Amino acid sequence: MKKLLFKELRLCLTPQAIVFCCLSSLIIIPSWPSIVAFVYTFMAFIVIFPMAIANHDMEYTAILPVRKKDIVKGKALLAMSIEIISILISIPFALIKVFFINGSIPATDTYSDLGINLVLYGIVLALSGLFNLIFIPWYYKNPYKTAKPQIFTTFLIMVVMISIVIIFVSIPEATTFVNTFSGIALIVQFISLFAGLLLFLGLSALAAYLGGKRLEKIDL
Amino acid sequence: MNKDILEIKNLNKAYPKFNLKDVSFTLKEGTICGFIGRNGAGKTTTIKCIYNLIKRDSGEILYDGEDILKIETKAKNEIGLLFGGVDYYPNQKIKTIASVTAKFYKLWDQSLYERLLDFFDLNEDKKIKQLSSGMKVKFGLTLALSHGAKVLLLDEPTSGLDPVSRDEVLDCFIKVSELKLTSILFSTHVISDLERCADEIIYIKNGEIYCQSSVEDFKANYLHIEGLATDLSSEQKENIGHLSIHQGKFFGIITKEQKDDFPDYVLKEPSLEEIMLFIERGNENEKTPF
Numbered sequence A: 001m002k003k004l005l006f007k008e009l010r011l012c013l014t015p016q017a018i019v020f021c022c023l024s025s026l027i028i029i030p031s032w033p034s035i036v037a038f039v040y041t042f043m044a045f046i047v048i049f050p051m052a053i054a055n056h057d058m059e060y061t062a063i064l065p066v067r068k069k070d071i072v073k074g075k076a077l078l079a080m081s082i083e084i085i086s087i088l089i090s091i092p093f094a095l096i097k098v099f100f101i102n103g104s105i106p107a108t109d110t111y112s113d114l115g116i117n118l119v120l121y122g123i124v125l126a127l128s129g130l131f132n133l134i135f136i137p138w139y140y141k142n143p144y145k146t147a148k149p150q151i152f153t154t155f156l157i158m159v160v161m162i163s164i165v166i167i168f169v170s171i172p173e174a175t176t177f178v179n180t181f182s183g184i185a186l187i188v189q190f191i192s193l194f195a196g197l198l199l200f201l202g203l204s205a206l207a208a209y210l211g212g213k214r215l216e217k218i219d220l
Numbered sequence B: 001m002n003k004d005i006l007e008i009k010n011l012n013k014a015y016p017k018f019n020l021k022d023v024s025f026t027l028k029e030g031t032i033c034g035f036i037g038r039n040g041a042g043k044t045t046t047i048k049c050i051y052n053l054i055k056r057d058s059g060e061i062l063y064d065g066e067d068i069l070k071i072e073t074k075a076k077n078e079i080g081l082l083f084g085g086v087d088y089y090p091n092q093k094i095k096t097i098a099s100v101t102a103k104f105y106k107l108w109d110q111s112l113y114e115r116l117l118d119f120f121d122l123n124e125d126k127k128i129k130q131l132s133s134g135m136k137v138k139f140g141l142t143l144a145l146s147h148g149a150k151v152l153l154l155d156e157p158t159s160g161l162d163p164v165s166r167d168e169v170l171d172c173f174i175k176v177s178e179l180k181l182t183s184i185l186f187s188t189h190v191i192s193d194l195e196r197c198a199d200e201i202i203y204i205k206n207g208e209i210y211c212q213s214s215v216e217d218f219k220a221n222y223l224h225i226e227g228l229a230t231d232l233s234s235e236q237k238e239n240i241g242h243l244s245i246h247q248g249k250f251f252g253i254i255t256k257e258q259k260d261d262f263p264d265y266v267l268k269e270p271s272l273e274e275i276m277l278f279i280e281r282g283n284e285n286e287k288t289p290f
Helices: A002-012 A015-028 A034-052 A055-062 A071-102 A118-139 A147-170 A173-176 A183-217 B043-050 B072-078 B094-104 B110-119 B133-145 B165-178 B190-197 B215-220 B234-239 B256-261 B274-281
Strands: B004-014 B021-028 B032-038 B060-062 B080-081 B152-155 B182-188 B200-205 B206-215 B220-227 B241-246 B250-254 B264-270
Touching: A002 A034, A002 A055, A002 A071, A002 B094, A015 A034, A015 A071, A034 A055, A034 A118, A034 A147, A034 B190, A034 B250, A034 B256, A055 A071, A055 B080, A071 A183, A071 B200, A118 A147, A118 A183, A147 A173, A173 A183, B021 B043, B021 B182, B021 B200, B021 B220, B032 B043, B032 B165, B032 B190, B032 B250, B043 B080, B043 B152, B043 B182, B072 B080, B072 B165, B072 B256, B080 B133, B094 B110, B094 B133, B133 B152, B133 B165, B165 B182, B165 B190, B190 B274, B200 B215, B200 B274, B206 B215, B215 B274, B220 B256, B241 B274, B250 B256
Parallel strands: B021 B206, B032 B182, B032 B200, B080 B152, B152 B182
Antiparallel strands: B004 B021, B004 B060, B200 B206, B220 B250, B220 B264, B241 B250
């Protein structure tokens, strides 16, 4: 696993993908739905997977001493790494927004939003897991074509994100609740984060398993 | 007697327009085995099946007596694989790819790797796209030889190499086979390579194994025949394979059993290439698009 991740980070993680990861810093923009900053993370895969095809990455990995199905584990680990890096990059910008920017904006200039809290990060983790679960097994059905699964999965994640924003804009009480850092609300935040993390790990592991099953049937 | 390190039993793989049919052969420890046949005969498909790049329909592939799929990681650690030249990550440097590859092998020998780089005159700072096709083959061989492989599966490892480089590579094969008991299965269209270093021949034709034997036994079944074309009867002409007539002389191939039918001609040991042409083209001496 470590070797595969090393290989993916050394050979497949392109500078463009890192730029997309860094775009989660846009969470700092005042009066902007915080969750939208993470949609760019999924755009990184639009660069990584076609580049991997162009570089004959599959052919190279297949001759290494790894089981055929484990080739998918490498890519799943890369996807998870990008998603985690993106979240980590966003944290300092989120803290700056919470402590230095939000307070300086009049309440009339802001609107209900999911905000910046542990629920946000729980949802982002769960959405990342969902992306991996749909995209990775679909991609490995035919690992030489990437457009359809990428466009569909990214579009789906955008629709889910917009829906979440609409829910919180429509129900200001929900915004107030998830942005309360005490009592039962704080417990709910921690539970959301933990549930999101579990979903992220579980769905990504399932994605790697299903993708591996599909790749085993493919003739390289 | 060397043990069988690789056993292929009744390997089948069906494609819409091509089938591997009951392919069976063995590779003995420390032997160099030439895998020959025409383009599309099934050499690459067989090698890919052995390494599980292609899912076989049926049959058994045993590595050191065990089903290769059950010990896939171990087997791949001990098998070196090369398809022509390295054509992955064209924008990466040799040293980057080597450093990543080295991490995967338990028995990676950095000192041997460096010696091979030196031997093949490869510059580690060059990018893959800056290498000639021959250099790409040499780099692929360097990677395949540097991890202490017990078996090397090489698909046309000498294609694109100049005669001197080819000779160096074949020397490497002989040395690694003798000194480290490495078994080598290599497909090639440069039949003279086999005469230079192969102990055995596996001949595949239309997806089926035509024969497996030592080079000497394989050659012993055929004879090169030559003489004056005017002396040949029309019946004799029909019975000579790969017959060519030039400036009054004829050259061709006959089987050992036909020897008595041609008592007055010069009979010699044929080259492997002549035998291959005889097997593939038989007596179709007149077949030409012109």
